[in-house]
Amino acid sequence: MDQWINIPEPTEALPEAGTERGLLEWISSVDHKQIGIMYLLMTLLFFVFGGILALFMRTQLAVANNHLLSPEIYNQFFTMHGTTMIFFVAMPAFFGFAVYAIPLMIGANEMAYPRMNAFSFWITFFGGILLYFSFFTDGAPDAGWFNYAPLNESPYSTNGINYYCLGLLLAGMGSISTSINIIVTVLTRRIKGMGMKQMPLFVWMMLITSFLVLAALPSLNAALSMLLLDRILHAHFFTTSSGGSALLWQHLFWLFGHPEVYIVILPAFGIYSEVFPVFSRKPMFGYGFLVASGIAIALLAFGVWAHHMFTSGMGNVVNAFFSASSLLIGVPTGVKIFNWLGTMYGGSLRFTVPMLFAVAFLLEFTIGGLTGISFAIVPIDWQLTDTYYVVAHLHYVLIGGSVFGIFSGLFYWFPKITGRMLDERLSKAFFWLFVIGFNMTFLIQHALGMIGMPRRVYTYPDLPHYTLFNFISTIGTYIMGFASLLLVINIFKTLRNGKPAGPDPWDAYTLEWYASSPPQLKNFEKVPPITSERPLFDLKQREAKE
Amino acid sequence: MMDPHSEQAASIARLTNYFFIAAAFIFLLVTTLTIVFIIKYRAKPGDKMPKPIYNNRRLEFFIVGVPLAMVSFFFYLTIKTMREVLPSAEGKDPDVVIIGHQWWWEAFYPAAGVHTANEIHLPVGKKLLIRLLSADVIHDWWVPQLGNKMDVVPGRQNHLWLTIRNPGYYEGVCSEFCGRQHANMHIRVYAQEEADFQTWLAQNGEKAKQPDKEPAQQGALIFQEKTCGSCHRIEGTAAAGTTGPDLSHLASRHTLLTGVLDNTPENLNRFLKDPQKVKPGVNMPNFWLDDSTRAALVAYLKQLK
Numbered sequence: 123m124d125q126w127i128n129i130p131e132p133t134e135a136l137p138e139a140g141t142e143r144g145l146l147e148w149i150s151s152v153d154h155k156q157i158g159i160m161y162l163l164m165t166l167l168f169f170v171f172g173g174i175l176a177l178f179m180r181t182q183l184a185v186a187n188n189h190l191l192s193p194e195i196y197n198q199f200f201t202m203h204g205t206t207m208i209f210f211v212a213m214p215a216f217f218g219f220a221v222y223a224i225p226l227m228i229g230a231n232e233m234a235y236p237r238m239n240a241f242s243f244w245i246t247f248f249g250g251i252l253l254y255f256s257f258f259t260d261g262a263p264d265a266g267w268f269n270y271a272p273l274n275e276s277p278y279s280t281n282g283i284n285y286y287c288l289g290l291l292l293a294g295m296g297s298i299s300t301s302i303n304i305i306v307t308v309l310t311r312r313i314k315g316m317g318m319k320q321m322p323l324f325v326w327m328m329l330i331t332s333f334l335v336l337a338a339l340p341s342l343n344a345a346l347s348m349l350l351l352d353r354i355l356h357a358h359f360f361t362t363s364s365g366g367s368a369l370l371w372q373h374l375f376w377l378f379g380h381p382e383v384y385i386v387i388l389p390a391f392g393i394y395s396e397v398f399p400v401f402s403r404k405p406m407f408g409y410g411f412l413v414a415s416g417i418a419i420a421l422l423a424f425g426v427w428a429h430h431m432f433t434s435g436m437g438n439v440v441n442a443f444f445s446a447s448s449l450l451i452g453v454p455t456g457v458k459i460f461n462w463l464g465t466m467y468g469g470s471l472r473f474t475v476p477m478l479f480a481v482a483f484l485l486e487f488t489i490g491g492l493t494g495i496s497f498a499i500v501p502i503d504w505q506l507t508d509t510y511y512v513v514a515h516l517h518y519v520l521i522g523g524s525v526f527g528i529f530s531g532l533f534y535w536f537p538k539i540t541g542r543m544l545d546e547r548l549s550k551a552f553f554w555l556f557v558i559g560f561n562m563t564f565l566i567q568h569a570l571g572m573i574g575m576p577r578r579v580y581t582y583p584d585l586p587h588y589t590l591f592n593f594i595s596t597i598g599t600y601i602m603g604f605a606s607l608l609l610v611i612n613i614f615k616t617l618r619n620g621k622p623a624g625p626d627p628w629d630a631y632t633l634e635w636y637a638s639s640p641p642q643l644k645n646f647e648k649v650p651p652i653t654s655e656r657p658l659f660d661l662k663q664r665e666a667k668e
Numbered sequence: 669m670m671d672p673h674s675e676q677a678a679s680i681a682r683l684t685n686y687f688f689i690a691a692a693f694i695f696l697l698v699t700t701l702t703i704v705f706i707i708k709y710r711a712k713p714g715d716k717m718p719k720p721i722y723n724n725r726r727l728e729f730f731i732v733g734v735p736l737a738m739v740s741f742f743f744y745l746t747i748k749t750m751r752e753v754l755p756s757a758e759g760k761d762p763d764v765v766i767i768g769h770q771w772w773w774e775a776f777y778p779a780a781g782v783h784t785a786n787e788i789h790l791p792v793g794k795k796l797l798i799r800l801l802s803a804d805v806i807h808d809w810w811v812p813q814l815g816n817k818m819d820v821v822p823g824r825q826n827h828l829w830l831t832i833r834n835p836g837y838y839e840g841v842c843s844e845f846c847g848r849q850h851a852n853m854h855i856r857v858y859a860q861e862e863a864d865f866q867t868w869l870a871q872n873g874e875k876a877k878q879p880d881k882e883p884a885q886q887g888a889l890i891f892q893e894k895t896c897g898s899c900h901r902i903e904g905t906a907a908a909g910t911t912g913p914d915l916s917h918l919a920s921r922h923t924l925l926t927g928v929l930d931n932t933p934e935n936l937n938r939f940l941k942d943p944q945k946v947k948p949g950v951n952m953p954n955f956w957l958d959d960s961t962r963a964a965l966v967a968y969l970k971q972l973k
Contacts, residue, residue, distance in 0.1 A: 193848040193949050266845050272822060273805040278770075278847055362822035368806055369821065402709070408723045433808060433844075434819045435800075435826035438750050445746050449739040453732060459698060460731045464724070466705045470715040473706075481702065488698045492691040499687060499742055501680045501749040504816035505669045508808060508843040572669055574812040576843040579851035583927075585839075 127229070127314055128648045152236035155641060157243050158222025159539060162532070164247050165215040166610070171254070172206035173606055175199045180563070180599040183592050186584035196580035197264040198282065202253075204267030205286065208382065209293050210250040212520065215528045216389035217242075217300050220328045223535060224304060226634035226641065227322045229313030229649045234306040242300040249292030256285035266578060268379060268430075269349075271360030271371035276353050284353060287346040294339050294346075301332035313633075315652035322632045322655060323412060327392030330416045334385050334423060342378035345371060369434060376427035384423045386520065388416055390527025391458060394480050397530050398462045400630045401477035402469030405656060408461045415454035422451040432503045441500045448498035456491050459484060474628070475549045476534035479526045482557050486522025490515060493568065508578075511571025517564045529556075536613075537627045541639040542620030548612040555605035562598030566591045631656035669812045673838065673859075675795075675831040676753045676815035683749045690738060753816055757827040762799035764790065768807030768820035768842070770951065771849035772913050772926050782873045783901065785913035786926045787856045791865040792832045800826040803910075805847065811840030811857050819844055832859045848949025854927035875904030876916040876972050883960075887968025890961055899952075902972070912952065919973045925950075933966045940965060 148156055179199055182191045191199065221239055225232060233239045256262045261280030265273045274283050308329045312321070321329075349371070351357040358366040391412075399406045406412065428436065428444040462484060471477070493515040496502045506512065537543050570591050575582060582588050626635040636658055637645050650661040672678040766788070767774040775788045790796060800809055802822040809828070810817035818828045840855035860868065879885045888905075891897065897907025903916040921931050925947050929935040940962050943952040957965070 193851065197845075197848065270806055270845070273845070273847060278805055363804075366823075368823060402718070403711075403715075404718050405720045405722055407721055408728060411723065411728055433817050434821060435824055438747075438754065438756075441750060442747055446743055449743055452739060453735045456694075456735060457731050460727075463698070463701050463705065464721065464727070466702075466709060468721065469709050469718045470711040471706065471709045472711045481706065484702050485699060488695055492695060495691070495739070495742075496684075496687055498739075499683065499746050501746065501753055501816065502684050502687060504753070504818075505677075505680055505684070505812065507817070508810075508845075574669070574810075574839070574841065576810070576841050576850075578845040579841075581851050583854075 125315075125651045126648050127651065152240045153643060154221050154225050154233045154236065154239060155539075155645075157239050158218050158220075160243055160247075161214050161218025161221065162539075164243075164250070165211050165218060165528075166613075168206050168210040168214075168250055169606070170610075172203050172211060173603060175203040175206070177599060177603050179203065180596040182580065183582070184596040185593065186582055186589045188581055191580060193580040194261065194264065197266075197578075198257075198262040198280070200578060201263045201266050201269075201282075201286075205253065205263065205290075206250075207520070208267060208386070209290060210246075210253070212386040212524050212528070213293075213297060214246055216328070216331070216386065217246075217297070219324075219393070219528075219531050219535065220304055220389065221300065222539065223634055224307060224325055224328060225311065226538075226637055226645055227325050227632050228308065228311060228316060229633050229646060229652075230307065230311040231645045232311075233303050234311055235303050238299050238303055242296040242303065244296075245299075246293045246296030249289045249294075249296065252292060253285055253289030256280075256282035256289075259285070268375055269371075271349075271368045272362045272366070274349060274371070275361050284350065287350045287353075291343060291346050294343050297335050298339050301335040304328055304332040305336075313649055313652060316657075319410075320652050320655045320657075323395035323406060323409065324389070324392035326413050327388045327395070327416055330420050331385055331388045334381050334388070334420050337424065338378045338381035338385065340378075341374050345374035345378070348374075369431070372431050372434065373427070376430045377424070380427040380430065381420075381423040383519070384419055386524045387455075387527075388419065390483075390524045390530075391416070393527045393531040393534070394462060394483060396632065397476045397480045397534055398465040399656075400628055401472045401474060401480075402466050403472075403629075404465055404469045405654075406461070407464030407467070409655060412458060412461055415458060418454045419451060422447060422454075426451055429498055429503070432497075432500050433507055445498055445500050449495065452491065452495050452498065456488075459488060459491075474533070475544070475546075475553055476530045476628075478550070478553050479530035479533065482553075483522060483526040483530070486518055486526065486560075490518030490522050494519060506571055508576055509571030510567040510575045510577055513577050514564045514567035514571065517560075517567075521560055521564075529553075534628070535634075536616075537623030538634055538637075538639050538641070540617060540620070541623055542616050543623045543627060544616050544620065545612055548608055548615070552605050552608045552612060555601055555608065559598045559601030559603075559605055563595050563602060564598070566594050570595075626658070629662075631659040633657055636661075671813055672815070673813045673833050673836070674815050675833065676829060677813060678833075679749050679752045680815060683745050686745065687742065690742070754828065757797055757799075757829075760797055762827065763794075763796040764788070765799045765801065766809060766820070767801045767803055768809070768846070769803045769911070770805060770847055771842070771853045773853070773855055774803075774910075774914070777869060780869050780873050782869055783903070783914040784872055784917065786854075787858060787921045787923070789858045789860055789865055789868050790830070790832060791862045792835050792859050793862070795829060795831045798828050798830055800828065806844045807842045807846045807853065808844035809840070809855065810843040811838050811855055813838050814840070814857065817843050835859050835861055835864075849947060852926055852928050852947060856923065856927055871920070871973075872917050876902045878904075879968055879971055883964040884967040884971050887964035887966070890965055891968060894955055894957075915969065915972060917972055919970050933970050936966050936969060937962050 182188050182196055259281050261282050263282035263286035265279050308325055348359040352359050352361060358364045360366045360371045362368050395406055425447040429448040432441055623639045625639050633649055650657055653660045670681055672681045765776040773786050775784050800818055800820045802820040807820040808817050809820060818826050836859055838857040842850055842853035879888050897909055899909040899912035901908050901914045924931050924935055928947055939946045943950050943954055
């Protein structure tokens with residue numbers, strides 16, 4: 123039973139710039155840990171950009187008939203905010219965690235394709251830079267993050283749309299190559315004895331997500347290429363005035379766009395499924411069920427896209443089909459809540475910051491999930507789509523679900539990544555301020571939508587309740603902004619003089635906590651035998667007995 | 669949307685209420701469990717390792733089964749309500765045709781041959797078929813108290829049914845992002861008793877008033893000379909443009925520019941002086957008209973009752 127597994131040296135030397143050469147070492151690195159860290163730093167950079175745009179938007183909307191931002195600028199800002207947060211914050215954050223943690227969690231010393239790993243990061247990063255370069259042209263993209271035709275065509279929009287197409291195509295290459303890398307790494311580099319049923323749930327969810335990326339991105343890439351042909355070579359895919367189709371764009375975009383929602387939520391589910399067991403001191407309740415429902419979500423994800431189009435006049439038969447599939451996908455998504463609750467049940471709960479974000483997620487995501495169901499019910503969608511109710515819903519899912527997952531993962535793995543513990547008081551202040559600010563910003567927006575305020579408006583008339591509700595929402599955003607500042611301060615303070623963490627500060631279950639903190643260039647010399655999905659827990663149990 | 673004034677809005681509001689009751693039940697269940705678990709299972713010094721629970725088939729069957737039954741019930745209600753609110757319009761002639769433009773609404777009443785813009789008059793108590801078309805990009809018709817929204821898609825003919833219950837003024841707004849002035853693309857619906865509606869329709873079916881004194885007569889000449897008629901229509905004159913709103917009975921409307929300003933001569937003058945300042949991004953060019961020219965134009969337009 124007690125068969126320790128030695129990890130061999132890589133058979134092939136990888137290029138590296140030597141040991142201590144500062145920036146050059148990072149730029150030339152193919153080490154999965156350094157690339158993971160660079161992904162996370164890039165995420166932080168774009169999170170700051172996207173957040174500043176949001177602060178401007180909410181300031182503009184603080185009072186009725188405000189003239190701080192012109193409509194041209196406001197439209198560019200909200201387009202860039204959405205595009206940034208989806209493509210350059212949510213996606214790369216999870217890829218960052220994945221390329222950092224997956225090899226460590228499966229007892230490997232590297233990703234399957236280290237050079238491609240570096241390529242994926244840099245192409246994604248430069249895609250984002252190219253997108254932001256559009257601010258120096260006649261304007262950033264201004265047709266919304268889903269960029270509907272024919273508003274995205276040259277007569278109606280800025281040249282920023284060309285940068286949108288090219289930037290997202292580059293980032294898309296990065297996403298696809300990382301996904302291939304993750305799939306091959308997970309399938310071929312697992313340590314001996316770790317079958318599929320012993321894989322940590324974060325690894326499972328990233329595996330499923332990677333297949334989703336491979337299947338969903340081609341539709342977006344096709345749409346972006348067609349749009350570029352329209353704009354540069356005067357093709358007519360989406361130009362309605364010369365026979366193109368406005369709805370074709372919507373179908374292509376949402377055939378990517380709805381799976382994209384699951385691409386940025388399944389990895390968060392994976393992180394919560396690591397955090398809940400560790401801080402409840404129990405195994406995950408319903409491991410098999412979580413994996414199966416993850417796969418079910420991934421398959422159903424490709425049959426729900428047109429619920430974004432219930433008001434486009436598709437007809438009741440088509441609406442009924444997509445209503446049924448969207449209601450159905452709500453079941454495996456929602457039922458997971460009870461798996462995490464079941465894990466807490468009877469446990470010994472430690473409310474560290476990763477656990478706090480995970481518990482907050484349970485409530486926020488339930489709100490976001492339930493309002494999501496209201497969009498599967500076609501007549502309710504007919505009333506509420508494209509209002510602030512949608513804005514509220516999508517932020518409850520994307521912040522309360524995905525971003526809380528990113529924060530939970532960040533606080534969970536930060537001691538591993540840096541070898542230092544984040545300041546407990548600053549971290550808890552950040553948690554409470556962020557959660558309060560978040561709910562203050564978005565809860566009231568449900569009401570704004572129901573009383574008739576449409577989304578994507580640069581200003582609004584002084585109708586009853588509008589000013590008060592918007593003002594409350596704006597104050598909430600400022601609180602979130604202040605909290606984010608605390609997070610950045612906390613990170614830099616800890617890097618300078620944080621308390622040393624040691625290899626296993628959380629008394630955790632999976633292999634990454636067996637490596638040193640931060641891990642050496644070669645992650646492991648040897649790893650303990652794999653006896654369940656909690657190898658480190660089993661090892662500690664055996665050692666306690668002896 | 670929770671204050672319905674049409675049959676269609678009432679159907680949707682009923683369904684929405686059922687949904688919120690079910691949603692509140694689930695939210696309360698999750699919240700209660702979470703709070704109880706937080707209090708009950710908080711780690712205490714000297715805690716022993718908790719008993720592991722790997723799964724529970726019976727519970728799993730239950731937590732899948734109950735939500736499945738709930739969504740099935742709502743799927744049934746969805747189909748039922750969809751058929752009530754939006755039956756097919758195959759082969760039927762519309763009562764009103766609404767055309768979305770960047771950034772205003774055109775309304776055409778085919779039976780009476782009447783054109784108007786932005787302020788849309790409709791009779792109560794009749795099941796109206798409204799045809800929705802677009803002249804440029806996608807817009808969306810939404811008057812929350814009157815029910816479902818519907819996109820206005822270039823190259824497609826969409827429709828909605830509307831049975832308004834009470835006379836009154838209903839405020840709506842374009843709900844699909846359509847460019848710079850999306851925010852100000854308001855819809856104003858005036859629901860009227862049948863007789864009042866017919867009076868309004870007859871008045872708006874007449875040719876535009878010819879000015880009978882200065883400076884309005886001067887204004888009529890300027891209107892033609894400055895090529896205003898390339899974009900705007902005034903019934904009974906050479907002005908027949910369709911890019912901008914119909915002005916034949918402009919003076920009978922309450923507001924200007926889809927509700928941005930009240931319809932007063934001062935506001936009209938302000939807009940003519942610098943359109944971009946009043947409505948940034950609007951397609952109306954600045955003609956750099958001098959004061960007396962603007963005064964003549966305003967005098968002409970304000971007698972177009």
